[in-house]
Amino acid sequence: MSRRFIGIVYRKELRDLLRDRRTLVSMIVMPVIVVPLLMTGFGLASVKLGGKVRQEIPKVMVLGGEDSTNTVAALRALKSFAFVPPSPDFTNLISDKKINAALGIPTNFDAAVQAGEPAAVTIYTYEGEFKSTIAAQSLDQFFRSRRDHLVAERLAERHLPQKLLAPFDIRQANVASPKKVSGNMIGMILPYLVIVMCMTGAIYPSIDLTAGEKERGTMETLLCSPVARADLVLGKGLVVLTVSLATACLSLFSNGAALLMLKRLAGNAVKGNLLPLTLDPSSLLAVLVMMLPLAIFFSGAMLAVGLYSRSAKEANSYLQPMLICTVIPALAAALPGLDLNYGLALVPVLNVSLAGREIMSGLFHWNYIAVVFGSMCLYAALAVALAAALFKREYVLFRT
Amino acid sequence: MIEARQLTKIFRDKKRGEIRAVDNVSFRCLPGRIFGLLGGNGAGKTTCLRLLATILQPSSGAATVAGYEVVTQPEKVRASIGFLSTGTALYGRLTARELVEYFGRLHGLSEEVLRPRLDALFAALDMNEFRDGRCDKLSSGMKQKVSIARTLIHDPAVMIFDEPTHGLDVLAARAVARFIRDCRAQGKTVIFSTHVMSEMEKLCDTIAILHRGRIMAEGSLGQLRERFGCQDLEDIFVRVVEETP
Numbered sequence: 177m178s179r180r181f182i183g184i185v186y187r188k189e190l191r192d193l194l195r196d197r198r199t200l201v202s203m204i205v206m207p208v209i210v211v212p213l214l215m216t217g218f219g220l221a222s223v224k225l226g227g228k229v230r231q232e233i234p235k236v237m238v239l240g241g242e243d244s245t246n247t248v249a250a251l252r253a254l255k256s257f258a259f260v261p262p263s264p265d266f267t268n269l270i271s272d273k274k275i276n277a278a279l280g281i282p283t284n285f286d287a288a289v290q291a292g293e294p295a296a297v298t299i300y301t302y303e304g305e306f307k308s309t310i311a312a313q314s315l316d317q318f319f320r321s322r323r324d325h326l327v328a329e330r331l332a333e334r335h336l337p338q339k340l341l342a343p344f345d346i347r348q349a350n351v352a353s354p355k356k357v358s359g360n361m362i363g364m365i366l367p368y369l370v371i372v373m374c375m376t377g378a379i380y381p382s383i384d385l386t387a388g389e390k391e392r393g394t395m396e397t398l399l400c401s402p403v404a405r406a407d408l409v410l411g412k413g414l415v416v417l418t419v420s421l422a423t424a425c426l427s428l429f430s431n432g433a434a435l436l437m438l439k440r441l442a443g444n445a446v447k448g449n450l451l452p453l454t455l456d457p458s459s460l461l462a463v464l465v466m467m468l469p470l471a472i473f474f475s476g477a478m479l480a481v482g483l484y485s486r487s488a489k490e491a492n493s494y495l496q497p498m499l500i501c502t503v504i505p506a507l508a509a510a511l512p513g514l515d516l517n518y519g520l521a522l523v524p525v526l527n528v529s530l531a532g533r534e535i536m537s538g539l540f541h542w543n544y545i546a547v548v549f550g551s552m553c554l555y556a557a558l559a560v561a562l563a564a565a566l567f568k569r570e571y572v573l574f575r576t
Numbered sequence: 577m578i579e580a581r582q583l584t585k586i587f588r589d590k591k592r593g594e595i596r597a598v599d600n601v602s603f604r605c606l607p608g609r610i611f612g613l614l615g616g617n618g619a620g621k622t623t624c625l626r627l628l629a630t631i632l633q634p635s636s637g638a639a640t641v642a643g644y645e646v647v648t649q650p651e652k653v654r655a656s657i658g659f660l661s662t663g664t665a666l667y668g669r670l671t672a673r674e675l676v677e678y679f680g681r682l683h684g685l686s687e688e689v690l691r692p693r694l695d696a697l698f699a700a701l702d703m704n705e706f707r708d709g710r711c712d713k714l715s716s717g718m719k720q721k722v723s724i725a726r727t728l729i730h731d732p733a734v735m736i737f738d739e740p741t742h743g744l745d746v747l748a749a750r751a752v753a754r755f756i757r758d759c760r761a762q763g764k765t766v767i768f769s770t771h772v773m774s775e776m777e778k779l780c781d782t783i784a785i786l787h788r789g790r791i792m793a794e795g796s797l798g799q800l801r802e803r804f805g806c807q808d809l810e811d812i813f814v815r816v817v818e819e820t821p
Contacts, residue, residue, distance in 0.1 A: 181682065184678070184681045184682060185682075188667075188670070188674075188678050191670075191674075192667055192669050192670060195669040196669060392665055392667075392668065393663055393664070393665030394664075394665050394666065394667055396631060396661065396663040396664050396665075397664040397665060397666070397667075397726070399631050400629055400631065400654060400657075400659040400664060401654060401679060401682040401683065402651045402652070402654040402655035402682070402683060402684070403651075403682050404651060570632055570633065574632075
């Protein structure tokens with residue numbers, strides 16, 4: 177193995193690749209510009225639209241209630257709803273989004289409540305429809321508040337303390353630092369994002385430097401050189417790794433910036449507590465270190481697939497399912513209750529995703545981290561060895 | 577010098593079974609001489625030359641190129657040859673200069689040796705006009721010149737050409753033929769394959785007719801004319817092919 181020749185191959189391949197517009201699109205334009213712009217735009221639009229919908233007065237139909245004037249009058253006095261005349265076709269009107277909700281008040285509702293008899297109002301909604309849900313929540317809140325008020329009045333009438341119905345309070349106190357709270361939430365997204373970006377970043381260069389070379393006829397030219405096949409593979413593999421890591425890092429920073437921008441813009445649009453965004457730099461660095469053997473594993477495996485393929489098209493058809501097989505375990509880290517153990521620490525991709533989540537939330541289980549890192553180093557070495565072995569096989573090199 | 581000894585290459589195909597692309601081929605090419613491999617499509621010319629260039633490994637037999645064994649010393653063989661074929665394309669996104677520099681470096685040339693050699697080569701091949709042009713923007717003739725410069729940058733003792741004029745116009749093909757003669761004049765060992773009879777007649781000192789992976793006849797043009805009683809190389813080739821069982 178010659179470092180000099182690996183360096184020569186590396187520099188040439190990187191230069192060659194960076195002159196290709198498709199590399200720049202897959203490495204820079206997509207992760208750095210398009211994805212964050214879409215993310216910010218979509219996030220901002222959803223926040224603004226959500227706020228706008230909340231400010232709209234929902235259209236509500238009251239069914240019955242002619243003999244419950246107190247309740248209806250209190251509801252109308254709120255001026256939070258636009259009332260529409262009752263219609264027997266109310267279910268279709270809700271389904272067609274002509275009205276947002278309907279309220280069913282049974283006969284003698286007010287009298288039954290006064291007499292302390294059982295009574296129930298029904299709120300008709302379109303489940304899952306945003307405006308309908310908001311309308312239903314407002315109606316629900318109105319009746320809960322009215323019920324609490326009534327209970328308080330009755331306790332007072334009987335000279336009973338308010339504490340009778342609530343003998344004790346329940347409070348929740350967050351003991352985790354903002355860094356940890358933020359890390360726990362971001363830890364579910366960040367490893368997934370980096371893993372997927374590592375892989376997508378490696379797809380194009382791994383194809384271009386292998387199957388692409390076969391297609392363009394430059395593979396035979398390269399094989400005429402006296403450089404050892406292993407050096408050629410390592411030079412190419414390092415280029416794939418560089419582009420993969422560069423894509424992941426650029427994507428990380430651009431998405432982070434987009435998230436901060438979104439938080440600021442959204443903060444102006446709506447009032448209230450938004451996602452805290454405080455990251456521990458050491459945790460972030462540790463996640464990136466954990467990603468390194470995974471990125472080498474991707475580079476080696478994808479280089480091997482590219483080498484085996486007859487053409488860029490064939491390589492693409494192999495690598496797309498590989499991407500799906502990567503996305504699923506990478507996403508699994510966000511599943512509730514799935515925690516890192518020795519078994520899962522050996523499953524490639526999933527192990528790094530879970531370890532990344534733990535590290536981001538400030539948990540450093542060094543025994544698991546060692547198993548994850550060690551196993552990924554082994555898988556990475558195997559993937560690179562496979563690519564190097566394939567590069568020596570005539571059947572593979574001349575499989576056109 | 578090139579010496580092939582019972583060189584054999586067998587490919588195994590799922591549908592066609594065992595294919596003997598090169599079958600027991602033996603020959604010797606001497607320095608300062610041009611050895612021509614003449615054969616039709618699928619005769620085994622490219623496979624034979626790829627074996628000599630160590631791009632493929634022989635199934636059996638052996639060959640020595642510039643004093644090195646193709647099986648045991650492939651890297652030394654590749655360092656001693658310049659291999660040009662229809663399959664050896666150029667990196668389109670590199671300029672002519674960058675490409676030749678790259679291969680010079682891959683052959684272990686230091687920058688001090690590489691620069692003057694590259695300048696001399698570009699001047700000799702009249703390539704300075706397009707030295708900084710991207711290879712994918714060059715004409716076929718220009719590309720062939722870049723390929724020639726690539727094969728010569730490390731000044732190899734042995735030149736292997738697999739159909740070097742394929743797809744070139746008359747002027748570019750003449751330039752390539754002149755370059756091959758220059759290699760002979762410089763004392764290099766040259767092996768050359770084609771199915772173009774006129775090129776064989778004009779260039780080669782020794783001609784070997786390859787058919788179905790085997791050398792069916794070998795000798796100078798005069799010797800072949802005498803043996804087969806024909807003046808035209810095409811007639812000789814057809815007779816050889818027809819006589820093959």
